[in-house]
Amino acid sequence: MGWLTEPLIGTITPLELITFFLLQVAAVITARIVNMLIRRYLDEPVGKRLSKSVGRASQYTIIFTAAVVGFSTILNLDLSAIILSLGVAGVAVAFASQQILQNAIAGILISIIRPIQLEDWIEVGPIPLTGVSRVKDITLMNTVLREADGRIITVPNSQIINGKVINYTRAGLTAVNIPMWIGNVADLERITQIVREEADRHPRIMPKVSEEERNAVSRMFERHSIRNLFGNEHNLCTLQPQVNLAEIQGTRARVVIKLWVREPNLREEIVSSFLAAVSARLTQENIELRDP
Template identity: 30%
Template sequence: MNNIIETLAPYALNFVIAVIIFIIGKYAAKILTSLFKKFLDKSNVNETLKVFLGNIVYGLLLIVVVLSALNQLGIQTTSFVAILGAIGLAVGLAFQGTLSNISAGVMIVIFRPINIGDFVEAGGVAGTIEEINLFNTIFKTPDNKVIIVSNSNIIGGNIINYSKKDTRRVDFVFGIGYEDDLKLAKNTLLEIVNDDKRVLQDPEPFVAVKELGDSSVNFVVRVWVKSEDYWGVHFDTMERVKLTFDNKGISIPYPQMDIHTNKIQ
């Protein structure tokens, strides 16, 4: 009996030490991860990226703790490292698409081409960004549909962010008849845009003859507005131009073709 106790005593001691290493190491890993997250907080890192990086750091520290505990038990950890590497490679190959979405999500969070609340065109859809997570981005369309787009599709294509800047330019083209008063039409367009308080005066509104079309003289009108006023100014200006032109007798011609025939004697 004494021989058995003497034989098992070193193993029992190593087992106790290994358990202590695991408990203390796990506690230390949590503390270090918490300190790492606080560092990220001071660096104004996005919440999604902070959680993602925190989980990675904690996982790596926990692996070190487990390997240290196994080493205390006398188990060769070299083979475990090789096994973990093989498992990691297999998981990476199996979830290649998922990992690409995660890496794309991290890129979105770091470089911030889009932010929550922005109206953008990306990944083949257009809408307001409601959520950005590690795997996908959630859009809300103007007609209140929810569209979920994988992050890799967003990063892999063009991104048009309509909310990135504080101001946007609204462009119009209005046509009048050749028989209409050109100066009257130009002054009328300037009055309409200048009367709208949402239209910015710096840069000042621009009105000019764009082209002499087949059936109309076309004006280009360009005004700058705050991004949130874009569609309001667009729709209201279209309506006001039509009503004002009607009141002033300025025609808005539609495409037409005059055909002249010669009578054969």
């Protein structure tokens, strides 16, 4: 077995190469086990978001440390000399892998500044703009989203950092604007009353919230972004539905109904059921709607 200790590449022997390889394999296996254990024991106490970040950071740290130890201790290589010796070849590789580096750096930035987190409801743009999607995973290179209709979307992390991201979860609530043409401007007051009555009956339209949600909504009004939006009004009355007159053409008019909801993934379902109820009330009271 003397060949194991004979130099194979420079001063590196086959035994050192085998040891280096086994160390990297052991590091990858250990890193995955550590990640799994952290997720198992921390998911419930601290939540999936934090536990996944801690697990992934631990995994990358173990693998990186094993690589450094392997190169410097087992193979006895000077890493700084290797990096400097790359020269033009290193520059060429850097240009070729520019997109990969951008996504990796963006992944690190996402973990630091946290514009999005696991389980957030978001939209990503500019083109193509995703639908309302839930963040299911954030890796070093990509962010995995699940749209409300079940489709899985993989978005490069550089698009998250450089593009337009709408975070509905962080906002806490979102406005829904519904245009409607009415046959007679004189019916506006009655239509406003009907809209507010039907919105009040709907369990998913604010300001109606359950007792369990009331404390969460109260805390929401303490956020800086919400205070900028509503000023000093810190109560649910500021979220009352509105019927705004947008355009008048003769006797008919276009109004815009503004509602506030907390579940952007159910926006279409909420609007559909609300409009069905309003339409039934308008028909019952002989209030005419017009085509656009």
